Amino acid sequence: MRVHFFLPALTEATSPFFRPIKYSLFPPLGLAALAAYLHPGDEAAIFDEHVEPLRFDGPLPHLVAIETYITNARRAYAIADHFRAQGVYVVLGGLHATSRPAEAAQHADTVFTGPGEDTWPRFLADFRNGRPAPLYASKERSLLQAPLPRRDLIRRSLYLVPNSIVVSRGCPHHCDFCYKDAFFAGGRSYYTRAIDTALAEIDSLPGRHLYFLDDHLLANRSFADALFHGMKGMNRVWQAAATVDSILDVSTHPRLLERAVQCGLRSLFIGFESISESNLQIHGKRQNRLADYTRAIQRLHSLGVMINASFVYGMDDDGEEVFSRTVEWAIQQSLETATFHILTPYPGTGLHQRLQAQGRILHNNWDLYDTRHAVFQPARMSPEQLEAGYWRSYRDFYRWSSIARAALAKHDAIPALRHFAYSAAWKKLEPLWDLILRARRVALARPALEAILDTRRRPAQKPAASPAKGLQTRPT
Ligand code: B12
Ligand code: SF4
Numbered sequence: 454m455r456v457h458f459f460l461p462a463l464t465e466a467t468s469p470f471f472r473p474i475k476y477s478l479f480p481p482l483g484l485a486a487l488a489a490y491l492h493p494g495d496e497a498a499i500f501d502e503h504v505e506p507l508r509f510d511g512p513l514p515h516l517v518a519i520e521t522y523i524t525n526a527r528r529a530y531a532i533a534d535h536f537r538a539q540g541v542y543v544v545l546g547g548l549h550a551t552s553r554p555a556e557a558a559q560h561a562d563t564v565f566t567g568p569g570e571d572t573w574p575r576f577l578a579d580f581r582n583g584r585p586a587p588l589y590a591s592k593e594r595s596l597l598q599a600p601l602p603r604r605d606l607i608r609r610s611l612y613l614v615p616n617s618i619v620v621s622r623g624c625p626h627h628c629d630f631c632y633k634d635a636f637f638a639g640g641r642s643y644y645t646r647a648i649d650t651a652l653a654e655i656d657s658l659p660g661r662h663l664y665f666l667d668d669h670l671l672a673n674r675s676f677a678d679a680l681f682h683g684m685k686g687m688n689r690v691w692q693a694a695a696t697v698d699s700i701l702d703v704s705t706h707p708r709l710l711e712r713a714v715q716c717g718l719r720s721l722f723i724g725f726e727s728i729s730e731s732n733l734q735i736h737g738k739r740q741n742r743l744a745d746y747t748r749a750i751q752r753l754h755s756l757g758v759m760i761n762a763s764f765v766y767g768m769d770d771d772g773e774e775v776f777s778r779t780v781e782w783a784i785q786q787s788l789e790t791a792t793f794h795i796l797t798p799y800p801g802t803g804l805h806q807r808l809q810a811q812g813r814i815l816h817n818n819w820d821l822y823d824t825r826h827a828v829f830q831p832a833r834m835s836p837e838q839l840e841a842g843y844w845r846s847y848r849d850f851y852r853w854s855s856i857a858r859a860a861l862a863k864h865d866a867i868p869a870l871r872h873f874a875y876s877a878a879w880k881k882l883e884p885l886w887d888l889i890l891r892a893r894r895v896a897l898a899r900p901a902l903e904a905i906l907d908t909r910r911r912p913a914q915k916p917a918a919s920p921a922k923g924l925q926t927r928p929t
Contacts, residue, residue: 454581455496457514458484458606461521461528462502463823474879474886476503477895479617479666480609483520483547483569485602490574497606502528504611509535516542516580521549521557523799523822533560542585544576549819552635552801554588567591567636568622570599594641596622601654610896616658617666620651620680624668626696627803628726629737630765633668635801645676652683662903663717665693671709672699678706684716690906692761694722698740700749710756719906720759720789720875723749728782729775732768736804750786757868757909759789759875766843767796772833776842780849787862789872790879793846794824795839796831851880871908878905 458481466476481501488497500507517536521529526549533543537560546565550557557564563585565572572589579585609615623643624633633642645651655663670693671677700710700723710718727733730743753760764779783791798805798814799822808814813830821828825843827836834842849855860872878901889895 454491454516455512455514456488456491456498456516456518458488458497458499459507459517459519459529459532460484460499460501460503461507461519461525461532463522463524463528463820465823466503467506472887472890473883474613474890474895477612477890478614479664480604480607480612480615481520482602482617482619482666484518485604485607486599487518487569487573488603488606489600490577491603497603499603499606501611504608507532513539513541516544518544518546519561520547521545522547523549523552523819525549526553526556526819530557530560537562542580546573548632548636548799552799558587563587563589565589565591567639568594570594570596590639592640594622594637594644596644596646596650599646601650601657604657611893613895613898613902614662614664616660616662617664618654618658619666620654621645621667621670621672621676625672626669626740627737628724629803629807630796630798631802632799634803635799638801643672645673648676648679648683651680655684655687655689660899660903661688661690661717662899662906663689663691665691667693669695669699671695671702671713674699674702674706674709678709678712681709681712681716685712687716689717690719690903691717692720692722692906693718694724696740697723697725697742697745697749700752701745710752710758714756714758718758719909720761721753722761722763724763726763726765727768727771728779729768729770731770735769747786750788754787754863754868759872759906761790761792762788763792763794764846765794765796766846767827767829767831767839769832771831773838773842776846777849780846780855783850784855784859785862787859787872789859789876791846791850793843793850795827795843796829797822797824798829847880851876853881856881868909871905874905874908878902 460481462476481499484499488499491497519529519533529545533545536543542562544563544565545557545561546569550564551566554564554566563576568591571593572591576585576589607615621644623637625643627634725746726738726741728743733741750760762783766775798808808829815828815830827839830836831839856873856876860869863869863872889898
């Protein structure tokens with residue numbers, strides 16, 4: 454059987470004028486995970502439109518499987534229609550198909566909702582027997598028996614970070630704007646791989662650099678502890694994501710963070726989301742307490758871990774002042790990089806239900822649900838003000854003078870230099886990234902990334918800035 458997997462791109466990623474580096478970071482891991490369920494005699498190929506134009510010549514596949522996100526849904530449907538018109542069996546899955554199965558069904562022979570580890574092998578058996586169903590809804594969630602992704606189908610040279618990896622799925626928290634509760638509805642919404650398999654996968658990856666795409670790598674502290682224990686001595690440098698409270702939590706495994714650093718943690722993505730306590734409460738971000746922010750940042754910095762901070766604009770407590778306040782706060786906290794997002798009500802989320810009930814959703818043009826457009830009516834400003842403030846934040850945070858101020862706030866030469874180099878490399882060198890991508894030479898930048906990540910002042914031997922006992926946060 455010949456199976457073709459597609460990750461369609463949103464329009465911006467294929468622009469002939471400018472290619473942002475962020476679309477050439479990670480390979481389509483979800484599709485590689487699905488390909489692992491095929492028989493050895495099957496012929497499989499993965500096509501990622503973010504990194505190369507799709508070609509529709511060559512022998513027709515027997516089966517086409519397409520991953521949908523909200524922003525690539527329109528393109529996914531066009532590709533699906535193209536193959537169906539030629540009689541090819543087409544299936545759609547992923548986040549958007551999960552939240553809009555009826556919409557996806559207009560372009561597919563079969564639609565999948567939720568993660569694919571339980572439904573996809575069932576479908577394959579049904580398909581081979583000539584009895585595929587129109588809908589497969591995931592209910593039994595586990596990674597314990599899941600095979601490792603078919604990385605042999607990924608062209609590593611086209612990605613800056615080919616070693617992306619997920620060792621868990623979902624997250625134990627319930628922020629109302631997050632994709633998570635909608636995607637994992639109907640079953641468990643947080644689970645991990647077996648430690649041995651996770652370590653075997655890590656060990657199989659060439660090079661030094663890893664990027665864990667897990668929503669919250671520290672969510673299960675025993676799992677994380679065993680993982681970091683096993684990674685010791687592997688000589689890796691890695692990046693990941695975690696929540697504010699997990700940085701300060703010393704209730705169990707009090708030296709978890711130190712262990713993470715020992716085995717290569719160099720930068721962490723943290724969803725601060727807002728510096729308004731009221732916003733955090735409205736959106737169910739209970740694991741974030743404003744009072745903890747500075748201590749969490751200081752703890753990470755004292756261990757030599759850089760922070761990629763994420764902020765969301767347009768929550769109900771946000772007025773026009775939110776942009777300058779947030780950017781100024783981020784600079785003063787010496788945050789290395791920041792991503793700003795416009796609050797986006799993905800279908801199926803609690804946020805979407807609330808805004809819809811309030812009549813505040815402006816349209817369903819999924820192309821614009823890209824966290825850069827205001828697709829709803831904000832409470833305290835106009836959609837135009839929200840979009841303008843969003844773009845201004847990027848300009849203000851990544852000005853040379855801001856980068857220098859944030860770096861110098863470290864009061865230490867090596868971390869300040871690393872901060873400067875890392876931050877400038879992401880945002881100030883975008884035209885250079887564009888050239889590198891066009892020349893298909895992105896892999897050449899990998900050693901530089903590893904070197905910047907690994908340049909750090911070693912933390913002192915004594916426990917670095919551990920939170921005071923009386924100020925412990927909740928367990929995750
Ligand atoms: C890595 C990543 C990216 C990468 C690359 C994506 C890639 N190469 O796969 C980059 C940087 C390019 C990216 C870009 C964007 N992303 Co992004 N990204 C992620 C992230 C962090 C991890 C995805 C991942 O690899 N997961 C692990 C794999 C194993 O799981 P998976 O891909 O979901 O696949 C499983 C299932 O979905 C299912 N499945 C998927 N497809 C199919 C198909 C079939 C047939 C079947 C049976 C099953 C199935 O089975 C797979 C195995 O279980 C997610 C967050 C998350 N945790 O999902 C956000 C996320 C997907 N991104 C998001 C967004 C908003 C964006 C951007 C719009 C951001 C921006 N402003 O630019 C862009 C647009 C992307 C686009 N093409 O439209 C949102 C999507 C919201 C939504 N409802 O669609 C997420 C959920 C982040 C968030 N919390 O909001 N992203
Ligand atoms: S902590 Fe992050 S991943 Fe978890 S529900 Fe909240 S936004 Fe989603």
